Amino acid sequence: MELKLDLFGYVVTDMAATLGFYRSLGLDIPAEADAEPHVEITLPGGLRLAWDTTDVIRSFDPEWTQPTGGHRSSTAFLCDSPAAVDAAVAELREAGHTIHHEPWDAFWGQRYATVLDPDGNPVDLFAALETPQAG
Template identity: 65%
Template sequence: MTAQFDAIGLVTTDMAASLAFYRRLGVNIPADADTEPHVEATLQGGLRLLWDTVAVVRSFDPDWTPSSSGSERIGLAFLCGSPADVDKTYAELVESGIGREHKEPWDAFWGQRYAVVLDPDGNGVSLFAPLAD
């Protein structure tokens, strides 16, 4: 059998904060999941987004430590309904305190309104929408 891409996993130090962030981006996550050590959400198209606490990861990899380089090697991207929605979503995440500023919205040369906000664990999350023709 050929391997099939199925899920993206995130390690979090604060499950409730991380889930609240992704709920604001429209990910359907049950409210009672906030205290669970492992959470899964199935996204449109069937891809799954997974969260594990540091304790869960260390239960099978005791020497696991988060990256100390401070540079992103992977990021998530969320399509917004319009360029104005990119600005609105970025502002809501930052103003609520659940997301942190990284790259404020701008009109990118590749034809999108684009922004990057950091989730509670410092993962870069891109927000984008096509610019009007």
Template identity: 60%
Template sequence: MTSRSLRFHFIGLVVADMAASLAFYRALGLDIPAEADAAPHVEVTLPGGPLLVLDTVATVRSFDPNWTTPSGDSRAGLAFACADPAEVDRVYGELVAAGYEGHMAPWDAFWGQRYAVLHDPDGNGVDLLAPLPGAAQ
């Protein structure tokens, strides 16, 4: 196999309502300027360097006119690490109270993490996780 200089660069999401999607990701702690709400394309630098890229349906259709909204369950998911199990519970509770869809309430997963799943405004799975005390990581 030939040597390549590839590096992971971004996670892309197609969103129906940019402002609603950005509000959700702001609620998770991402620093996104308010003026981005009206943009058709937004890039947010995540800790460690990769980007979270959000494009409106119209933007995607401008270069892929045959693009259609996927049906069925989400095939992509994002995960946010929390400092501890209590933060998983707190963040999940805050976002559900703010009106976002909780998919799976926090639970102690058999693999040693406190885990919860939310849906962003477009139905993408967004996981919250933290190691359980005493769990091997």
């Protein structure tokens, strides 16, 4: 059996707010999608990203409930530089989004931060730390 990872999906409570958040991270999502119960886009490389409202999920899984006690997945966006991580966090804060972890220099060699999407899902922003030039 050959399987191919094709789609990541999120369950959302407010489609317009969620799509607005992901647009602010650079995803090309049509504005008319804000009113849809199911939205998906194809990312460079062919992987699809989808969002479904809680009503859509409950239409085929009536016993579905919101997870509690923490997240089970996260998404990470590569930024051009450590300064770009800081700038993205500042822009998201200014737009009213929750910053879960302020930018820091991680021991694994990246500038890292975590913001929360409107449903509380963590979204990491990262860039390789710039290494000093020898000489």
